[in-house]
Amino acid sequence: METYRIKNLSFTYPQKDKAALSNIDLSIDSGELITICGKSGCGKTTLLRHLKTVLTPHGMRKGEIHFNGRPIEAIDQRIQATQIGYVLQNPDNQIVTDKVWHELAFGLESLGCDNKTIRLRVAEMANFFGIQTWFHKNVTELSGGQKQLLNLAAIMAMQPLVLILDEPTSQLDPIAAMDFIETVKKINRELGTTVIMTEHRLEEIIPMSDRIVVMDEGRIITDGSPQSVGEKLSKMEHPMFFAMTSPMQIYAEVKNNMACPVTVREGRKWLDAVTGDRVVENLHHSVPDIKVSGDMAIEMKDVWFRYEKNAQDIIKGLSLEVKQGQFFCIVGGNGSGKTTALSLISGMYKPHRGKILIGGKNLAKMNTEERYKNNLGVLPQSPQSLFVKKTVELDLYEMLSDENKVNKIIELTQLEELRKMHPYDLSGGEQQRAALAKILLLEPKILLLDEPTKGLDGCFKDTFAELLKKLTVQGVTVVMVSHDIEFCARYADTCAMFFDGSIITSNTAKKFFAGNSFYTTAANRMARHICSDAVTVEDVIKLCQSISRQTSA
Structure with a gap:
């Protein structure tokens, strides 16, 4: 079943000649996890905001958006509030109360749920997201990662059918970002919630996505599985290819006839096959560290x-x-x-x-x-x-x-x-x-x-x-x-x-x-199991090329 069906959507902001969105056609099935990516200003956030009418920006719009088979404008705001969850890019912009427990309950209180339901759902979400240890804290005491997790838990307490995330990991450290992404994956896989998200940090996001949608200047230029999108962007020589995962970028620069790896695990297996399990102690071709001397x-x-x-x-x-x-x-x-x-x-x-x-x-x-x-x-x-x-x-x-x-x-x-x-x-x-x-x-x-x-x-x-x-x-x-x-x-x-x-x-x-x-x-x-000092994508490409030359010699 289609959760969203977008037909010929175009949108232009007031006093702007250039359209922010141009002829967007997109179908999103129930239970899918879709990542929308593209250069800054390409229209990702504008598109997401059209998926919930209360957030739709002011301007001239053409086209249709259907949610669960009905025009989204015809769906009551209360239904949208419960069925369409939206997590903003900046966690501080979404928090409205002073205590963690109250933030979890706020959405349910606004919907008029009874106390028994509120207590049950709040307890359930606190356990699911591991919030018990900071349940009674002031929100001002929380780190950026905790605030973003709290926003997500407060939205999920309302049991939405769709979860929309606008660059949710942009302010999180690597470990907090991985924890957050794993939680989103768990929500998608275990609860069946449809997830639509935008991101610039795609290294961890792409491997768990069912589909990648790439936008450029308000248009969708490619839509498909991570492997197919990576191949298309590489053939197009599009700059967005360099936002794909490191294994995909390395694969594209090394001559081989194997399947394209997407994850680090797949990349390791592919690298073992390419290098023949060789171990290199030092990467002599890596760029030397810059030494700074001065006052x-x-x-x-x-x-x-x-x-x-x-x-x-x-x-x-x-x-x-x-x-x-x-x-x-x-x-x-x-x-x-x-x-x-x-x-x-x-x-x-x-x-x-x-x-x-x-x-x-x-x-x-x-x-x-x-x-x-x-x-x-x-x-x-x-x-x-x-x-x-x-x-x-x-x-x-x-x-x-x-x-x-x-x-x-x-x-x-x-x-x-x-x-x-x-x-x-x-x-x-x-x-x-x-x-x-x-x-x-x-x-x-x-x-x-x-x-x-x-x-x-x-x-x-x-x-x-x-x-x-x-x-x-x-x-x-x-x-x-x-x-x-x-x-x-x-x-x-x-x-x-x-x-x-x-x-x-x-x-x-x-x-x-x-x-x-x-x-x-x-x-x-x-x-690292082949060469510990290979740190960047360029380092690993040079490593593969170096081993290839040694083998052919």
Whole structure:
């Protein structure tokens, strides 16, 4: 039975000439798990919002959407509330109460369910999602992963037929993201709930999807199984192919007649067949680690910090050194203190013990102008907090009145078609680019980035990496907090692991990620039994080519 049937759907936002959606034809069967992907701004979120009328954006629409055989406009809002569950990209935007237990019960209370039903369903969901240990907590105490899990549990308490997820793992660390994805898979397989989701981080999503739908400029360009979609994108030489799983990308670059692997497990078997079970101690063809030498840009010496006088310390004895021109990445779990550490470096908070030096000067003795004027640039986790004007262009001119520099930044961050739009009307990835443009206009010597690749498509990530490389060559220091393991492994100079309020280890990017179980790349998990220091997709491709040459010789 078809859950959704979309016929010739087109949609254009007000005062826009270009359609956001063009002639979308899509059928979604009951119980399917479908992933919709594409470049940032391609129309993914716009399409999802048309699947629940209360969220449908304002604009001109043509075409039909049927839900369970009926036009979606004819279905009562109460029925839609119970049968169509929707989890937003930002977990904080969906939480409406102060306690975990109340959030679980809120939807059921709004529907007028009796107390017995509410208590039963809340207890059931708390057990299913493993929420018992933090059932009575304030929602403000939760990590990003817990908040997203709470949103999902609150939706599932209403027993929906369809679960719609808009980039649900974009703000989660790798382990929390895997846990969340496994929970979604469990909901789909064990409860039979239809799942429709959008994502940019596809490494873990693609293997569990029944179908992949790829969009480009408001159109569906391919729709099918993961293997078939990967093959089509490869033949089309479409940039979205580089968002497919690492085994699929490696397979496409190595001559062979075997079936295309999708998962790491399949990739390992395929790699064994290609390499003949050979073991390589060192990958001599891998890109050498970049060694940075220069003056110290940031020093943190035994820093301790707590948000309230009688509260527990969030930062505990943190010591950190970052040199000028270095690209330094910090990874770690949600709630471990990474964002707080960035806030301390920026001067937003002051430690109750320890010292922070910026360019050799004590941060505590620097005034606001000295701290930020051509010195520190901060991109916060929520880019919306930087927007104060009605259009992207006006927001940029608010930072700097130089037309030439503003135009260069707009071109650099690919905002040409978005300059007249309201910042809040942009997609998540587009907002990240607009916020980044604003910060870069300050021409900071030190750039502090909190989850900058969140919501960015693979194509712009490469552009973003090139931009950061140019900045570091010019002597700009970049400190980035990220959950994007693949990006950090490919582009960072140094990576550090944050745990329980402090850095427990740091190393050059290749050495840091080689051999980890979870905080490593899919390519490393796939190839570590043959070569432990093969970390990126490019490393594994070179490994295969090297063994192939040795075999043929």
